Amino acid sequence: MKTRYSILIFTLLILYSCSGTKNIPEGDLLYTGHKIEVNGEKTSRSERKKIEKSLDELIRPKPNRSILGMRPGIFFYNLAGDVKKEKGFRHWLKYKLGEKPVLFSEVDLAYNKKIIQNHAENKGFFNVKTQADSTKTRKKATADYVVSLNYQYKIKEIQYPNDSTSLGKEIVGLKQNSLLKLGEPYDLDKIKTERARIDVKLKELGYYYFNENFILTQVDSTVGNHEVKLWLDIKETTPEKARKAYHINNIYVYSNFKLEQDTLQENSSAAEKYKNFTIIDREKLFKPSVFENTLNFEKGDLYNRTNHNLSLNRLITLGTFKFVKNQFKESDTIGNYLDAYYYLTPLPKKSIRVEALAKSNSANYSGTELNINWSNRNTFRGAELLSIKAFGGLEVQVSGQNNGFNVYRLGGETSLIWPRFITPFKVHTASGFVPRTKASINYEYQLRTQLYALHTFQSSFGYMWKENERKEHNLNVFDITYTKPNKVTDLYREQIQENASLEKVIQKQLIFGPTYSYTYTNTMYTQKKNTFYFKGALDLSANATGLIMGANDPNNPKSILGVSFSQFAKFETDFRHYLNFGNETKLASRIILGVGIPYGNSNELPFVKQFFIGGTSSIRAFRARSIGPGTYLDTTNNTFLPDQSGDIKLEFNTELRTKIYDFIKGAVFVDGGNIWLLNEISDKPGAQFSNQFLKQLAIGTGVGLRFDFSFLILRTDFAFPLRKPYLPKGQEWVIDAIDFGDRNWRKENLIFNLAIGYPF
Template identity: 30%
Template sequence: KLNKKIEEGNLLMRWGEPLAVYDTNATEQTQNQIQLFYESKGYFDAEVDYQLKLAGLQKKRIIVNYLVEEGTPHIIDTVFFNTGNDTTIYNLLEKSRDEVKLSQNSTYDQNELRAERERIEILLKNNGYYAFNRQFIEFNVYQSADTNLLSVEVIINKPAKQPFHKQYKINEVNFTTDVNSQLGGRKRQLEKFNNINYYYYKSSYRKKILDQRVFIRPGALYSLDETFTTQRQLANLDMFRFVNIKYDTAGGEFIANVFTSPLDKYQVSNEVGVNVNVTFGLPGPFYNVSLKNRNPFGGIEILELSGRVGFDAVANLSDQTQVTTATEARLNLSLTFPHFLLPYGSAIKTKFGLLNPKTRTGIGYSFTDRPEFTRSNFNGSFGYSWQNKKDWFYDFTFADINLIESEITKDFNEALKNQSRFGQQLSRTFLPSFVSSGYLSVTKSFNEYGLGANKASFIKFYGEAGGNLLNIDAVAEVADESDLANFQFLKMAVDFRHYLPYGKESTLAFRINVGAARPYGRFAEGILPYEKYFFAGGSNSIRAWAPRRLGPGSYVAVDSASGNFDYRFEQPGEIILEASVEARRNLVGFLDGAVFIDAGNVWNFEDRGKPGSEFSFSRFHKEIAVGTGFGIRIDFSFLLLRFDVAFKVYDPARDQGERWTVDEWNLGNKRNYGPALNIGIGYPF
C-alpha cells in the first residue's frame, strides 16, 4: 500500500485521468495506426499527416491535429473460391455461398475477411473435417486496373504431404458414465444401446433417456456443432460434475469417447440472510434449505424438497407507529423429468433433446401469519420448459392449482369493509378460494445480460389464463354448489431491459415494464386473485413511493382527520406501466454510485368507486408518477448491497397544476415529500 501511494498518490490524487505528457514517438505511432485503420477499411490511398500547435499562456500545451485524406474506397466486386482439386470442399463452399461474410458491392473491410475465415473453419468442421483449421485459409485481393473494384480469391491450401483434406467418419462412440469412480479393481460393464457403447461399474442411468442427449452417432461425419450440443445437453441434466468429449484417431479409426463424472446423489443447500424492512429499517431474518436427490428412480429425474421460514417487521393496521412481526413459511416438493411426458416415440424424443426439455411437477404449502390475518395455501403444478437453439427459454405451466384458506381479525375485517365501500371488494380475496390457471413465460437474454460488462438486453413475455375450466357447464355447476370463491382472469406482461456501457467504468441501464390483467365471467365478480394484481412503488419499482402504495391513477386515500394522504393500504391495479433509467459508475474499489429516474403507475379498467383510478388514453400521460434519486452500491463480487434515496418529482395524486413537487422536498417526511430510503440486494433491474 505504501509503494502504491508513493507511485500513484493518495486516493484523491488517483481519481480522474493521469497527466498527459507529449511524446513525439506516440504521435507518430498514432499516425501509423490511423493509416492502418483506413487501409483495413478499404481506403488504400488514404494519406494521414499531423500538425502541432502550441497553446496556453506559457505555450506549454500542445494540440495535435491529425489530417486525413481518405481517397476513394475500394469495393468488393467478386468473390471466388480456389480449393485446388478438392471438389468436395469446393461444393460445400458453393452451397453455403449465401452465408459468405464478404458482401459483394460493399466496401472492403478486413473484419469481414476475419469473419469469413471463421465461417469456413466452422463449416468444414461441421462436415467431417476434424483436422482442419483456419491456417489453411488464405486470401488474395486483386484490383482491376484504373478502377477501385476488387476481386477476392479465397484459397483453401491442402495439408502437407497429402493431396486432400480428410473427412472423418465416426466408427464408434464410447460413453463412460462414471469416470473417477473405482470399485476394487473391477472391470467396467459394457452395454450397447442404439449403437453406442456404454461403460459403467453400476448401471445407474436409464440408457433410453441418456441416448436422447447424445447427438454423435457411428457412421456420421464428425461435426463440431454436434459435439458441443452433446456436451451442453448432457451438462443440462444436472447429473454430471463434468462432461468431456475426446476423439481418438489411432489405428486408422475415428472413435468418439464421452467421459462423464457423476455429481453427488444427495445435495443439501442452506441459506441464511436478512431482509431489511424499508419502512422501519429493521432486519427480518430468513432461512432457506433444500435437499436434492439426483436420479431417485433411475430415469435421470431430480427430486427436490425445499423450505423457507422468514420473519419481517410490519406495521400494525390499527396503529401505524407500532411494529409487529409477520411470519412466512413455505414447503415444496418437486419432481423434474429430463424430457416431455407426452405419448410419442423415441425418434421424436431425441429431436426434442436438442431443446433441453423438462417436465416439472410439484406440490407445496405456504403459511403467512400477520397481526391482521393468517393465510394458508396448498399448491399443485404441472408444466414443461424448453430452450431453442437461439436461447429463447420457454416455461409453460399447464396447470397451477391453489387452494387458499384465510382467517382475519375483527379489526381487519372492519378495515376490509371500509375498503369495500370504495368498490375494491378486497374482502373477497380473503374468502376460502380455489384459484387455477395456466401460463406461458418466454424469455431471452441477449449477450448474457447481467453477467458481463458488454452491451446486453433482456426481454420477457408473460401470459396467463385463470379459471378456464369454469367455462365448461359441468364444471360451472360444481363451482356453483361449492362454498369456495372462484376466479376467472386473463393476464399479460412484457418486461424489457437494456444495458449500455459507456466510458471505462460507467453504464446506462434502461427498463420498461408493461402489463394488464382483467377479470371476466360471473364467477370473478370483477375481482382478481390478490396475487394477480400489479403494484407500483418500492425498491424494484418507482423508488420514491413506498412499496405497493402508488396509484391507481390519480386516486389516493385521504385521512379525514389530518387531511394528509393515507398510504396505509396497498393499492392494487389491473394495468401497469413502468420505466426506469439509471446511470451507474464505479467510484472507487468495491464502491459504486448511481443516479436514476423512475416513472410509472398502475390503473384499473374501471374506477370501482375510486375516482381517477380508471385508465384513459386521453389523460394517462398526466398520471405517470416521476421520481428521481441517487444510490450507493457496495459490490462484494458475490453480493451487492444497494442503498437508494429517492424523491418525488411529479405526484399524480395531487390536483392538476400542483403535481410538480421539487419545491417541497425536505429532509424529514413533511407531506410525504422527504427522502424515501430503499435497501435491497442486487440491482433493481
C-alpha cells in the same frame, strides 16, 4: 481564521495525496495517459476518428483511474502501507480499493509505435507514418503519438480455390455469403473472420480435422490505384485427413468415468449395447435411454459441429455430471468415419445445502431467510432431480407506516424434475438445452404480526424448455393454489369496517388452471450496444370448469369442496431495453403492461393475482403498493398502510447508470405508472380504468448509488414525486413545490429506498 487556514491546508494535503505523485520513486514519473493525433487529408474525418478510437484501446499500459484530476486508488494503495497477509482489511484496501501507481518507466514508446503502425496497415493504410514522444510536467508524464495516414486501399478482386477437389468445391460454394466485398477497405481482421467463417461452415459439412490455418491468404497491392487483389487458397501442406468429410461410426459412453482411470476398454464386460450406443457403466447408474434423449449423433450421421456442441451442452445442462469430456477418433474399421467417445463423471448423488439470504421485496420490506435444501440426483436412474426444501424468514419495514407489522414466513417445497418431456407421445427437441418436466407441491405459513396469518398450499405440473440461450418457455398444465386465513386480529377486523377491500385479503381462495410464460433476452451479450429483455405471461383459471359448472353469476358463485373458485384471464408483459454507451455507462428502460379480466364466477381478480405498484423496484418516489388504483386515495385512518391493488397496470422506468469509482456506480432515474380496476367499485371513486388513464399517472424521479461487492449489489435510492394522481384536478404536478430545504417537504416527499440488486 486559524481554523479556516487549518482546514484549507488539510484539504490541500489530501488533494496532493490523491494526485498520486507523493511516493513516486526518485528518477521516475507518474504515467497519466496518452494522446493520439491522427492526420491525413486523403482520409475522411469520420475514418480518422474511428482509427483514433481503435488505437486508444491498444495502447499499453493503461493509466490509473482519476476523478477530477485526483487518483484515489493510488491514495488507498499508499495508505495501506506494507501488507504481509493475503487477506484482511489492509489487503482489501491496498489491492481491491487501491491501485498500484503506473510509472512512466513501464511505458515502451517504441513498442506502442510499432503496434500503431501494424494496426493502421492492417486497416489498409499501407503508407502510414508514425511518431512517438513524451511530455513531462513535474512528477507526471504523458505519451504522445502522431499518426499520418495516406490513402486506404480497397478490394478490387477476390480469387477463391480453383482446384477440382471436394474441399475446394465446398469453399467456392461458400463465397456467396462472404464477409469480403469488392470495393470495401482492406481489413486484416475481416480476412481472419472470413477464414474462421469458412472453417465453421466446413465443420458443418463433415470436415472435422480442417481448421482456418489451412487457408492461405495472399495480397497483391500493385493491381490498381490504391487497390488490392486477394487470393484465398488451400495450403499445399494441408494434411490429407483435413481434406476429407467424415461420418459417425461407433458411439461410446462412459457414464461413470473416473478421472484417475488410465485405460479404457470398449469391449469390457461392463459394456452394454443400446441401439446406436455402447454404454460402459459397471455399476449401472444410468438408464441407457438418458443418452438417447441427450446425444444428437446417430451412427452413420455426417459429422457436424452443431450436433457436436449441442450434445455436449445437453450433457452439461442435465445437472447430473461434474465433468463432461468428449473425443473423436478415426475409426479403425472403416475409412472416413469417426468413433465418438463421451467420458462423464457424475456429481455426488445426494447433497444438502444451507443458505442464509439477505433480501428485499417490492413492498419495502427487508429481512433474512434461511433455506435448507436436500437434493437427490438421478433418483430413478434417469437423471431425475428430487429436491426437498425447508425455509423460514423474517421481513421488516425499517421505515414507513408498516413499521412494526413484521412478516414471518415458514414452509417447505418438494419437487421432482425429469430431464425430458413426459407426454403421451414422444417429443424430441434439437435445442442444446435439455427440456424438463417438473412436478411440485409446497406449503407456506405467513404471519403478519398484529394483523392475520395465511396458510397457502400450491401444486403444479408442467414443462420448461429453452430453444437456445435467448429464448425460454414455461408451461404449467395445471397450477393449483389454495389459501386459507388464520388468526385474524380484532385490529384488522376494525380496519375492514373502514375499508371493505381489506376483507378480500383474508378470504379463502381457490385458483387453478394453466399458466404460460415466454422469455427472450440477449443481455448476456455485454459488447452489444443495444440489448433487450422481454417476458410475456398468460394465467388462466377455471376456464373449462366454469363452463362445465355453468358459473356465470359472481354474486352466486359455484364452489368446489365448499370453496368458491376464481375465474379469470390474466396477461402481463415486461419489456426492457439497455443502451450501452461504453465505459460502463448504460441507459436502462422498462415498460410493464398487465391486464386481468375476471368473469363468470368472479367479479375481481383474487388478491394474490392482482397488480401492485410503487416501492423499491417500481415507482421509487412512492411507498410500496400505495399508489392508486387510478386517482383513488385511501383517507381512512389506518394503523397500517393497506396494499392497494388493481386489475390493470401500466408502468415505465428509465435509469441512466454510470461508474463513479471501481465498485461504486451511480444512477439518475424517472419512474411512472399506475394501476386501475376493470369494474367500478362504489367505495373507491376514481379507481376504474378509463380513456383518461394517461392523465392519472404517478411520476417520480431521483438519484442512487449501487455498491457492487461482487457477492451482492447493495442499492440505495433517494426519490421524490413529480406528479401525484390523487390530488385535485389541475394540481397533480408538484414540481413547483419541491423544496429540499423545507423539513416538512422532505418528510412528506423524500423517499429513501434500500434494496439488494438492480431494480430491473
